[in-house]
Structures are given as structure tokens and as C-alpha cells.
Amino acid sequence: MTKAVILVLDSFGVGCAPDAERFGDVGANTLASIAREFVKVKGRQLELPHLAGLGLIRAARAASDQTILVQDAAQVAGAYGYAAELSSGKDTPSGHWEIAGVPVLFDWGYFQQKTDSFPQELIAKLCAETGVPGILGNCHASGTEILKQLGDEHVRTGKPICYTSADSVFQVAAHEEHFGLERLLDFCQAARRLLDEYNIGRVIARPFLGAGPDTYARTGNRRDYSVLPPAPTVLDKLTEAGGEVISIGKIADIYAHQGISRGLKATGLEALIDTTLQQMQQAGSNSLIFTNLVDFDQNYGHRRDPIGYGEALEYFDSRLPEVIETLDDDTLLLLTADHGCDPTWPGTEHTREFIPVLCYRKGMADVDLGQRNSFADIGQTLTDFFSLEAMSYGDSFFKQLTT
Numbered sequence: 001m002t003k004a005v006i007l008v009l010d011s012f013g014v015g016c017a018p019d020a021e022r023f024g025d026v027g028a029n030t031l032a033s034i035a036r037e038f039v040k041v042k043g044r045q046l047e048l049p050h051l052a053g054l055g056l057i058r059a060a061r062a063a064s065d066q067t068i069l070v071q072d073a074a075q076v077a078g079a080y081g082y083a084a085e086l087s088s089g090k091d092t093p094s095g096h097w098e099i100a101g102v103p104v105l106f107d108w109g110y111f112q113q114k115t116d117s118f119p120q121e122l123i124a125k126l127c128a129e130t131g132v133p134g135i136l137g138n139c140h141a142s143g144t145e146i147l148k149q150l151g152d153e154h155v156r157t158g159k160p161i162c163y164t165s166a167d168s169v170f171q172v173a174a175h176e177e178h179f180g181l182e183r184l185l186d187f188c189q190a191a192r193r194l195l196d197e198y199n200i201g202r203v204i205a206r207p208f209l210g211a212g213p214d215t216y217a218r219t220g221n222r223r224d225y226s227v228l229p230p231a232p233t234v235l236d237k238l239t240e241a242g243g244e245v246i247s248i249g250k251i252a253d254i255y256a257h258q259g260i261s262r263g264l265k266a267t268g269l270e271a272l273i274d275t276t277l278q279q280m281q282q283a284g285s286n287s288l289i290f291t292n293l294v295d296f297d298q299n300y301g302h303r304r305d306p307i308g309y310g311e312a313l314e315y316f317d318s319r320l321p322e323v324i325e326t327l328d329d330d331t332l333l334l335l336t337a338d339h340g341c342d343p344t345w346p347g348t349e350h351t352r353e354f355i356p357v358l359c360y361r362k363g364m365a366d367v368d369l370g371q372r373n374s375f376a377d378i379g380q381t382l383t384d385f386f387s388l389e390a391m392s393y394g395d396s397f398f399k400q401l402t403t
């Protein structure tokens with residue numbers, strides 16, 4: 001049974017990358033910062049015994065000089081390392097595509113102005129095409145804060161809330177009942193078509209519910225409209241070779257549904273892990289189960305909530321034995337991330353960091369994979385694992401898993 005499972009802990013960085021200066025992120029370290037805040041606020045250390053057992057703490061200590069206040073495991077079983085990013089941006093699609101062997105070496109378009117962020121011409125075309133009476137926002141914003149500021153006006157006027165960030169994104173928040181979910185998705189698809197010429201990576205629909213600023217909350221009906229990856233990814237290669245790629249969470253959206261055989265949605269860490277376990281039991285040979293755990297990033301990293309992030313990590317760690325027990329003898333488990341999002345860093349953006357690369361197969365001894373120069377090493381390793389044609393980027397560490 002040749003099966004692989006990838007769990008992307010969205011935004012779980014382990015120390016600033018060699019090129020962090022370019023992003024103003026020197027000193028960022030998602031894991032170390034969470035662990036430090038945990039001791040400060042809760043008076044005890046962050047406990048991640050099962051992740052440590054796969055080599056997380058060893059990888060993180062090698063990736064950064066910062067102290068990581070988490071107990072290491074006495075013994076490690078698995079291959080562990082950390083990887084730098086080749087892609088020009090620190091966004092989610094770049095990170096995911098690079099994991100799948102396709103780094104983004106060109107520059108995305110960005111809306112750099114903090115206010116009046118979108119060109120008038122674009123707004124005019126979007127309003128004309130969709131029939132909305134105008135837009136609100138038109139600025140850089142945190143997606144939860146802007147609901148408090150503009151949610152009421154949106155409900156009153158029917159104007160969608162459009163905002164962006166340091167990422168190549170155009171985000172649209174609208175009330176599921178007052179504006180309508182389908183209408184929001186149609187609006188985002190119109191925006192997607194118009195934004196291709198601006199080279200914007202993603203349009204994100206951010207539906208919300210609630211009766212006022214204190215109760216407005218985003219729902220699980222988020223949708224991401226991504227451009228196509230710039231080249232075929234390892235997902236395309238696997239499906240073309242007759243294999244199956246099962247997406248759980250936002251993976252399918254991130255790859256613009258390219259190379260995906262089946263897509264399953266679930267909301268929240270618990271449901272995403274439950275769905276992953278079910279699929280691990282059902283999937284046949286030559287399949288890849290690929291899950292994105294978005295809560296780390298969306299609910300804690302961007303919200304600058306280190307305690308919430310740490311508690312979510314502890315919850316994930318407590319479910320890890322189930323994941324390991326569900327592995328067949330030949331199944332390869334990979335745990336990694338797509339960028340950092342240090343919840344103690346100024347602002348609300350991602351941080352340019354090394355990602356952890358943890359790889360486990362039943363019966364494995366400990367293997368130090370060291371520093372990897374690209375996330376694409378994961379994709380290249382998968383081409384070896386599934387006997388596919390090699391990708392153009394990445395050094396496979398497959399041999400180190402089998403010795």
C-alpha cells in the first residue's frame with residue numbers, strides 16, 4: 001500500500017529564514033514565541049510530547065538560536081529537518097505549491113497602499129459587473145477587526161467589505177444572510193476574473209454571521225479562488241499516473257483544484273483531523289491524503305493569540321498517536337507548514353520562517369535531515385516514493401527514509 005499523508009500545520013514556522021531581512025522578519029520564530037508566552041502567561045511549559053517524539057524540537061533547535069521552552073523527547077523515531085523557502089513570497093499558495101515541487105519564482109502583484117488600496121478602475125468594473133452599489137474597506141485590514149468596524153454599514157448598505165494585506169490577496173467579507181452566501185461567491189468569481197491582469201494570487205470569500213459588532217463571526221464557508229500553479233505539481237503527476245489525491249480542508253482551493261481527485265471540507269481542527277483519520281482508513285494504494293490545518297494561521301497566528309495557538313498545538317499533539325496508529329506499514333506521514341505567522345510579531349501578517357519537515361514511517365529510527373534549501377524537497381521525495389518522474393526543483397530525501 002503506497003500511501004502518503006501530508007498534514008500542513010498552516011503557519012507553524014520554526015525560526016526566521018536566511019532571507020527574513022527582506023521581509024522585516026529577522027527574529028520571528030512562531031514556535032519559540034508561543035513557548036515563551038506559554039511559560040509567561042500560564043506558568044508552565046508548552047507540552048508537545050508526540051511532536052517531540054517525531055523530532056520537532058531537534059529540528060527547531062537546529063533551525064534557530066532562540067531558546068525553545070518545550071521538553072525534548074528522550075528518543076526520536078522519524079526523520080526530522082527544517083526547510084527554507086525558494087519562492088519570492090511568504091503566502092499560502094507559494095508555500096503549498098513549493099511543497100508540491102513548484103516554487104513561485106516570479107513576483108506576485110500586491111496592493112501596497114494601506115488605504116485606497118484598490119485602483120478606481122477595478123472597483124468601477126467590479127461594481128458594474130456585479131450590480132453592488134459600491135464597496136467598503138478598500139484598505140489593508142485584519143479580517144476580524146474590519147467586521148467590527150464595517151459590519152453594520154455593510155448590512156445597512158449592501159456594499160461588500162473588500163480588503164487586502166501584505167499578501168497578494170483580494171478578500172471580500174459579506175454577511176451570509178443579509179448579502180447572501182451565493183451572491184458573495186459570485187462576486188468573488190467576478191473579482192477573480194478581473195484580478196488576473198493585476199497578477200493577484202488569491203481572492204478569498206469571507207462570509208460571516210451575527211447581529212452586531214460583538215457577535216459578527218466568520219463562518220466555515222470560506223472559499224479561496226487561486227490562480228493556477230505555474231507548472232504541474234506532484235499532485236498532477238500522481239493523478240496522471242492513476243493515483244488519487246484526497247484534499248481535506250482548503251488544499252483543493254489552494255491548488256485551484258488541479259491534481260485533486262476528491263475534495264473534503266471540514267471546519268475546525270477536530271473535524272479536520274477526524275476526516276483525515278477516516279480517509280486514511282479508506283484510501284487505496286497510490287493515494288495521497290493532503291490536509292491543511294488552517295486554524296493555526298487563521299484563528300491564532302493572524303489574530304496574534306500565542307496562548308490560543310499553543311493550546312491548539314497541544315490539542316493537535318494529543319491526536320497525533322491516533323494518526324500514527326492509523327498508518328499502514330508502508331504509509332509515509334509528513335508533517336510540515338507553509339510559512340510562519342509568529343503570534344507575537346508586530347502587525348498581523350505571516351513571517352518568513354523555516355518550516356519543520358517531519359517524516360515518519362512505521363519502525364523508523366531517528367534520521368537527521370538537516371537544513372533543506374527548499375520546501376520542494378518534500379515534493380521531490382514524494383516523486384521517489386510514488387515512482388513518478390522527478391520534479392524540476394527539490395532534493396529528495398527518500399533514500400534517508402529507507403536506510
Ligand SMILES: O=P(O)(O)O[C@H]1O[C@H](CO)[C@@H](O)[C@H]1O
Pocket residue numbers: 092141142143144164165166167169171206298302348
Ligand atoms: O485577517 P484575515 O482576514 O484572516 O487575513 C489573513 O488571511 C489571508 C490569507 O492567509 C492573509 O492574507 C491575511 O490577510
Ligand SMILES: [Mn+2]
Pocket residue numbers: 010011091092297338339
Ligand atoms: Mn498559510
Ligand SMILES: [Mn+2]
Pocket residue numbers: 011092297298302341350
Ligand atoms: Mn494566513
